[in-house]
Amino acid sequence: MNAPTTSELPVVVIGAGPAGLSAAAHLAERGIEPLVLEAGDRAGAAVREWSHVRLFSTWGEVVDPAAEKLLAPTGWVHPDPATYPSGGDWAELYLQPLADVLGDRVRTGATVTGVSRAGRDRIVDADRETQPFVVHVTHTDGREERIFARAVIDASGTWTTPSPAGGSGLPALGEKAAADRITYRVPDLKDSAVRARYAGKRTAVIGSGASAFTALAYLADLAKSDDGAGTKAVWILRRGISGSTFGGGTADELPARGALGLAAKAAVDDGYADAVTGFRTEAIERDGEGRLVLVGEDGRRLKPVDEVIVLTGFRPDLAFLSEVRLGLDKRLQAPVALAPLIDPNQHSCGTVYPHGHRELSHPEQGVYLVGMKSYGRAPTFLAMTGYEQVRSVAAAISGDLESADNVELTLPETGVCGGAGLFDAPEADQSGGGCCAPAPQLVQIGAPAAVPAAPEGPAGGCCGS
Structure with missing residues (x-):
C-alpha cells in the first residue's frame, strides 16, 4: 500500500x-x-x-x-x-x-x-x-x-530515564543489585508506607539540584516530627561547597526556587543532614547487616546507610x-x-x-x-x-x-551566574559567594511541604513530558 x-x-x-x-x-x-x-x-x-x-x-x-x-x-x-x-x-x-x-x-x-x-x-x-x-x-x-x-x-x-548514581554517568558497581534500597525520585513522605521506609533511617541523597534540595528539606522535616526521631540525611556532592551550592537565595527572581535552596541549607546547618563533598560514587556495596556502603572513585568508603535517593538529573x-x-x-x-x-x-x-x-x-x-x-x-x-x-x-x-x-522569552534569573559544570572546576572559588550574589544566608522558613519546590529536570517549575 x-x-x-x-x-x-x-x-x-x-x-x-x-x-x-x-x-x-x-x-x-x-x-x-x-x-x-x-x-x-x-x-x-x-x-x-x-x-x-x-x-x-x-x-x-x-x-x-x-x-x-x-x-x-x-x-x-x-x-x-x-x-x-x-x-x-x-x-x-x-x-x-x-x-x-x-x-x-x-x-x-x-x-x-x-x-x-x-x-x-x-x-x-x-x-x-x-x-x-x-x-x-x-x-x-x-x-x-x-x-x-x-x-x-x-x-x-x-x-x-533518570541518571544513575555513578560519577562516570554509568551505574555504579552494585547499583542495580541494590535497587531495592534505591529510588530515583523525591519520596512522598506523606504516604505512610513511604514515610515508614525513611523514618529513623540514615539516607544518602546524591545530587545538587532542585530535587536534592527538596529531598533534604523533606527528610529534615521528617526528622523533626514525632515519628521521625533518628532520621538522618547524608548529602553526597560531586563538587565542593561554594556560594552557588544552595542556589541564588534571595537573589533568585523565582522566590520559591531561592527558598528551596535555603531550606536545604537549613537542613545542613541545623544538623539534619551531613554534607560529603567531592565524592563521585564508584560502587555501592552491602555490609554484613545488608546496609549500603557508598565507595568513591578516590577509595573513600562512607558509613553505611539504609536508603539511597539518587537525584542526579x-x-x-x-x-x-x-x-x-x-x-x-x-x-x-x-x-x-x-x-x-x-x-x-x-x-x-x-x-x-x-x-x-x-x-x-x-x-x-x-x-x-x-x-x-x-x-x-x-x-x-x-x-x-x-x-x-x-x-x-x-x-x-x-x-x-x-x-x-519572532521569539520572545525573558526567564527569571537564578541569582547564580554559572551552572553545575562551571563549579566542578578545581580552581572555582569555594569560599565566597557567586558572581551574581553573595552566598545565601540562612532564613527561617516553614515546613518543606509549604515551600514551593520542583523536581530537577522534567517537571515542577521545570516542564517535562
Missing part, C-alpha cells in the same frame, strides 16, 4: 504533558490537526508521579496562553496566578481539562516505539523529504499501529528516534544550535537566550524535540520555555516564518 501524501496528515505530538498539550493547542489554533500520543493512561502521566511536590513557578507561569484560549469556552477558570500548584494540581486542574477539550486528538496508552520516513530508513537519501513520517505505536492491549504524519514533535520529556531516550537524522550536541544530547545557549558550564536558567524552531530543527526536516527533551542532559528547564518553543514550532509548521522567528 502506498503511503499517503503529507498535505492532509496530522502532526504527531509525542507526550501529553505540559509541552505536548501546549503544542497541540498551538497547532489547533492554526488549523493544523494534532494527534497526541501518550504512553500513560492519562494526560500528564509523568507529572502525576510527582504530584506531592510543589512547583517553584506560579500558576501564572505554567499556563500556556494558547491553551487558556482553548479552555475558555468550557468555563475553565484560571487558578490564582500568584499561587504555587503542586504536580497533582497542575495535572488535575490544567493538563487534564486541556486534554479533555482536545478530545480524541489525545490518545493514551499509546507508546511510540519508532519514527522514520515512510519507506526510507536513515541511510536512504532519494526522495526522502517528500515522504511522510511513519510513527510506530504499541497500545496497552498489545495492538501495533503505524500512523503517518506531516511532522513529528517529540515532547516525551526525560522522566523515564535525567537524560533523553533517543532509541525510538534512531531512524531519523538528528543533529545533537555530543555532550548535552540537545539540538546542536540550542546546546551553546543552555550549556550548564556557561549558563544558569535565567541567562538562556530566546530560542525557537531554528534552534530546535534537525537535519531531518519536520522533526522537533521540544520541552525538557530539547535540553538533553542540561538542567533547569522552565515551563515557559517549553510554551514559547512549541508556539514557534507550530508557526513554522504552518508556514508562518515571521511569527516563528
Whole structure:
C-alpha cells in the first residue's frame, strides 16, 4: 500500500504533558490537526508521579496562553496566578481539562516505539523529504499501529530515564543489585508506607539540584516530627561547597526556587543532614547487616546507610528516534544550535537566550524535540520555555516564518551566574559567594511541604513530558 501524501496528515505530538498539550493547542489554533500520543493512561502521566511536590513557578507561569484560549469556552477558570500548584494540581486542574477539550486528538496508552520516513530508513537519501513520517505505536492491549504524519514533535520529556548514581554517568558497581534500597525520585513522605521506609533511617541523597534540595528539606522535616526521631540525611556532592551550592537565595527572581535552596541549607546547618563533598560514587556495596556502603572513585568508603535517593538529573531516550537524522550536541544530547545557549558550564536558567524552531530543527526536516527533551542532559528547564518553543514550532509548521522567528522569552534569573559544570572546576572559588550574589544566608522558613519546590529536570517549575 502506498503511503499517503503529507498535505492532509496530522502532526504527531509525542507526550501529553505540559509541552505536548501546549503544542497541540498551538497547532489547533492554526488549523493544523494534532494527534497526541501518550504512553500513560492519562494526560500528564509523568507529572502525576510527582504530584506531592510543589512547583517553584506560579500558576501564572505554567499556563500556556494558547491553551487558556482553548479552555475558555468550557468555563475553565484560571487558578490564582500568584499561587504555587503542586504536580497533582497542575495535572488535575490544567493538563487534564486541556486534554479533555482536545478530545480524541489525545490518545493514551499509546507508546511510540519508532519514527522514520515512510519507506526510507536513515541511510536512504532519494526522495526522502517528500515522504511522510511513519510513527510506530504499541497500545496497552498489545495492538501495533503505524500512523503517518506531516511532522513529528517529540515532547516525551526525560522522566523515564533518570541518571544513575555513578560519577562516570554509568551505574555504579552494585547499583542495580541494590535497587531495592534505591529510588530515583523525591519520596512522598506523606504516604505512610513511604514515610515508614525513611523514618529513623540514615539516607544518602546524591545530587545538587532542585530535587536534592527538596529531598533534604523533606527528610529534615521528617526528622523533626514525632515519628521521625533518628532520621538522618547524608548529602553526597560531586563538587565542593561554594556560594552557588544552595542556589541564588534571595537573589533568585523565582522566590520559591531561592527558598528551596535555603531550606536545604537549613537542613545542613541545623544538623539534619551531613554534607560529603567531592565524592563521585564508584560502587555501592552491602555490609554484613545488608546496609549500603557508598565507595568513591578516590577509595573513600562512607558509613553505611539504609536508603539511597539518587537525584542526579535525567537524560533523553533517543532509541525510538534512531531512524531519523538528528543533529545533537555530543555532550548535552540537545539540538546542536540550542546546546551553546543552555550549556550548564556557561549558563544558569535565567541567562538562556530566546530560542525557537531554528534552534530546535534537525537535519531531518519536520522533526522537533521540544520541552525538557530539547535540553538533553542540561538542567533547569522552565515551563515557559517549553510554551514559547512549541508556539514557534507550530508557526513554522504552518508556514508562518515571521511569527516563528519572532521569539520572545525573558526567564527569571537564578541569582547564580554559572551552572553545575562551571563549579566542578578545581580552581572555582569555594569560599565566597557567586558572581551574581553573595552566598545565601540562612532564613527561617516553614515546613518543606509549604515551600514551593520542583523536581530537577522534567517537571515542577521545570516542564517535562
